[in-house]
Amino acid sequence: MIRDQILHVSNLCAGYGKTVVLHDVSISLVRDSLTLIVGPNGSGKSTLAKAIFNLANVFAGEIIFKNINVTKMTAEEKTALGMQMIPQVSNVFENLTVKENLEISFFNTRKTDKNKKSFEDMLEYVFQIFPNLRNRENDKVKLLSGGERQMVALARALITKPELIIFDEPTAMLSPALSNFILNKIKEINHSGVAVMLIEQNVKAAIGIADYLYVLLSGKKVLEGPSEKFIKDFKILEDAFFGKVREV
Template identity: 35%
Template structure:
């Protein structure tokens, strides 16, 4: 579905990505883990055109996204849940959700999808008319995910969905990610919580200072001694 090959991105003289290659197959959960500054968010920004590639290719369903003159990720079926939640704080929960469906025309299906979102996130239904800026951090994250889902994406990209959330809310968010995946959505997950991310991932990549150093299945990386030591807070053995 999505192929990144030899992708290089630089900010001035600083190389953020140094020729990374990764593959996201349709129907899979793929996670990219790594420390702060490793280049994880830059990877997502390059996919959606917010960071300019120096070289390499990004191919989505046969189209080279770097060669498209007009990028419309949502119409192509790609949606990004950005880091930091970034809801429209002065608008209601419902208004935020409807913004996610801005380009869709079928009112009946939009209403059906609203009910689906409310089933996924019952807390949002309780707060339909509440201003998004007054929600808790966890509720804002749920709203950001719900808004992204209202575009009916084929590929959902998530940037640090657990950032700054309490452990119980993190668990809830990851359960929701699994449920979204069951609905047939392919997911590319950027996450510092390596343990939670690897547990749900079909495929996983480790990014260190702009270079992919390890790849494998989520379960393989969970058992890897170097991963345990560097990202899971465990010692060898």
């Protein structure tokens, strides 16, 4: 594993049941970086995230996190090591309050400092990043707006002090303004020292906050490179989505 890499996925084949969705995919994430995974619907983006977190079947390949082979570890074991994933759906407990959602994440994940003071300290840290939630902490999540619910989902991951967060289409079904707000918050989280793997359909909005980018097509990695190169020539990405891959 190259120095400063926090995650390395090597020759991954994964899917559901006996169906292979991902074919020989390899990606690497550097510490403190924001890596964007893009591709058309059905390209295998969400399957990649689920396979990393052991929520899809891994048929071949390895997943190395912090120099540890975590391929066969459960999602709970990976979380305990400092990895978090925010799925596109079912990412909050709607009948619980904001604070109760955060308590569950904090006390179910952290292996040390499981006391009220450490929770209150982390709660304050989370509220500094998401001040909108401070006045909603005793409200049930089902009463919140879509944007506020997504803030709770991000806060639930952040309160565990992760080293890597995988976001699966966090702006889905949000307005353009809320999408930009959430993406900026994700970049803020990244700037705090958390590595980010971001799966996002809104490529034009997300590419501006990314350091590196991978393109998946039909379950295969077809293109990769620093995001700034794709910003300069966005047509490379547009062509890749239709199978016309050019060298970066």
